[in-house]
Amino acid sequence: MSTAANTNAAQTFVCALSGQSPVDDAVATPSGYICSRKLLLAKLSENGGVDPFDGSTNPASLDESALVALTAGPAAAPPRAPSSSSLPSLLSALQGEFDAVLLELYDARTALDATRRELSSALYQNDAAVRVVARVARERDEARAQLGEYLRSGAVAGAEAGAEAKRPLEGGGDGPAQAAKRAKVGGAGGGDGGGIPPAVLDRMSATWKALSKGRRAVAKAKRTPEETAANEALLRGCAEGGEKKVNLGKSSSRAGVLCLAATADGSHVVSSHHDGTAVVYGAAEGRILGVLTGCAGEVTSLGVAGLAGGTLVVAAGGSDGSVRVYALAGGGDEEATLVGSAAPGGTVSGCSVHPASTADEPIVACAAGDGVVLYQATGADNLAELARVDAGKGLTAGALHPDGMIYVAGTDGGEVLVFDLKTLAVAGTLKSEDGAPVTSLSVSENGYHVASASSSSSDPSVSVWDLRKLKLAASVSAGGVGRVTSVSFDPTAAYLAVAGTESTTVRVAKDWDREVCALRPGAAGGKRKAGARSG
Numbered sequence: 001m002s003t004a005a006n007t008n009a010a011q012t013f014v015c016a017l018s019g020q021s022p023v024d025d026a027v028a029t030p031s032g033y034i035c036s037r038k039l040l041l042a043k044l045s046e047n048g049g050v051d052p053f054d055g056s057t058n059p060a061s062l063d064e065s066a067l068v069a070l071t072a073g074p075a076a077a078p079p080r081a082p083s084s085s086s087l088p089s090l091l092s093a094l095q096g097e098f099d100a101v102l103l104e105l106y107d108a109r110t111a112l113d114a115t116r117r118e119l120s121s122a123l124y125q126n127d128a129a130v131r132v133v134a135r136v137a138r139e140r141d142e143a144r145a146q147l148g149e150y151l152r153s154g155a156v157a158g159a160e161a162g163a164e165a166k167r168p169l170e171g172g173g174d175g176p177a178q179a180a181k182r183a184k185v186g187g188a189g190g191g192d193g194g195g196i197p198p199a200v201l202d203r204m205s206a207t208w209k210a211l212s213k214g215r216r217a218v219a220k221a222k223r224t225p226e227e228t229a230a231n232e233a234l235l236r237g238c239a240e241g242g243e244k245k246v247n248l249g250k251s252s253s254r255a256g257v258l259c260l261a262a263t264a265d266g267s268h269v270v271s272s273h274h275d276g277t278a279v280v281y282g283a284a285e286g287r288i289l290g291v292l293t294g295c296a297g298e299v300t301s302l303g304v305a306g307l308a309g310g311t312l313v314v315a316a317g318g319s320d321g322s323v324r325v326y327a328l329a330g331g332g333d334e335e336a337t338l339v340g341s342a343a344p345g346g347t348v349s350g351c352s353v354h355p356a357s358t359a360d361e362p363i364v365a366c367a368a369g370d371g372v373v374l375y376q377a378t379g380a381d382n383l384a385e386l387a388r389v390d391a392g393k394g395l396t397a398g399a400l401h402p403d404g405m406i407y408v409a410g411t412d413g414g415e416v417l418v419f420d421l422k423t424l425a426v427a428g429t430l431k432s433e434d435g436a437p438v439t440s441l442s443v444s445e446n447g448y449h450v451a452s453a454s455s456s457s458s459d460p461s462v463s464v465w466d467l468r469k470l471k472l473a474a475s476v477s478a479g480g481v482g483r484v485t486s487v488s489f490d491p492t493a494a495y496l497a498v499a500g501t502e503s504t505t506v507r508v509a510k511d512w513d514r515e516v517c518a519l520r521p522g523a524a525g526g527k528r529k530a531g532a533r534s535g
Helices: 037-047 087-152 156-164 176-180 198-220 225-242
Strands: 004-007 010-013 026-028 034-036 257-262 268-273 278-282 287-292 299-306 312-318 323-328 337-342 348-353 363-368 371-376 384-390 395-400 406-411 415-420 425-431 440-443 449-453 461-466 471-477 484-489 495-500 504-508 511-521 528-533
Touching: 026 037, 034 037, 037 087, 225 511, 257 299, 268 299, 268 312, 278 299, 278 312, 287 312, 287 323, 299 363, 312 348, 312 363, 323 363, 323 371, 337 371, 348 406, 363 395, 363 406, 371 395, 395 440, 406 440, 449 484, 461 484, 461 495, 471 511
Parallel strands: 299 348, 348 395, 440 484
Antiparallel strands: 004 010, 026 034, 257 268, 268 278, 278 287, 299 312, 312 323, 323 337, 348 363, 363 371, 371 384, 395 406, 406 415, 415 425, 440 449, 449 461, 461 471, 484 495, 495 504, 504 511, 511 528
8 A cells, every 4th residue: 555664764655556656746545545646636537536545336535635745754855846848847748648557557457357356246147047047947848748747647637627627629619528428437347336446457557657667768769860761761662662472361252451450569460351350460470370250240440469478469349349359379379269259339449459468367448339448358258348438429440548548539520539548537639620530540659649530531631639738739631642541650659651542651750741651552463663652
């Protein structure tokens, strides 16, 4: 601040602004600083009379009357006054310029220090804000994931039940409560109220929990561009004549395959024909493993699943209103065995083998007449009805969710009903715009989407519904395939196949309009010509 020293009995002062000794105008400020009067007055005139040494947020004012003049000891002789026309006059002018530079440098350093402090504070606040935003975004994403998982699970019905009477779903004017009359529940297997027996329900719930964890991993799996290119090259190879022909036997009735079903790993394929039989083909064995008979009409729906121990379970629904469940030992060394049959009434569609099935007690879900029926084989000739959910309208197609707790069914009025098998209620209603009967349904392996189509619609298109939001996700034009007869997701949920009377196309999931390849019947020999896609 200030220094004083005795040198040869003379006292010398140092200016706090310039760092040099004042000649004859040393003054002291009330704050205890020693300066040159001339420099200090110049500084006060610049900053509006504020004490330049007061670093507080509200600095005190300072005027010339508050300054205390200082004089050196008697041994110090005052300097001679310079003449205006002498060399000392010129040096005095230079001294004034030098003093001004010193004052400007002092102000610059002060401003720089203040700017550095402000910048440091701003950077700290920005970093804190970024961390808060990142945390909030992460919590939001986790909440969305939990909500989506809850809606996709079997608990979706409870949440929807309270809101059904207040809000309509996509495509319809009335909600599921009005449309399904609160889903009347019946059935003989429920014991004390028509519900699923507790032991079976516990088994289904345990399977749902195990499959849900694995399905989340499949949904998050990312494929490299090389893997995607290899998959699409394989599909295009089929379209270019690289498909493998298999012999599914000769029907005693007219030729043609009514429907197809395959296990999740593609090891077994089941096809039905016009003579009421179904053929089981083993891809690894390269031959027919068994022929399933007994249906009085045409087999209109098939479901197949490979169980532990190599047992193959096939569920077949017929136009005669019957459901039959067959068991076939691995390898096809033994003949197929009829496990049980039932007559739910009406044309059966959407036969599915439940993932909680065992070789001794397989569980089958199907859409028949105006309701969804759940059966279990118990060793008797007839299937035991576990539960029935009445939809109040004719069902024309059906598909089971990969986790086994949700069943999706299409109606003759163009609606897609979402059934919760845990509460045996209609959890949601999705309605198409044209109202044409839904004839084909498929649920993606990750459980996110449902594809529906109508073979009687004038507009060849496929509706893709989002099960998490219960609304239409996309309307995919199926021009070029003719009348749409079937839709199906692949086991990885990455592609959607759309089959029609003229061709079969494969599209990319979530990029629905992009066709990977197509299969079109050739002119002779049943060969297929390459278009750009594969079925």
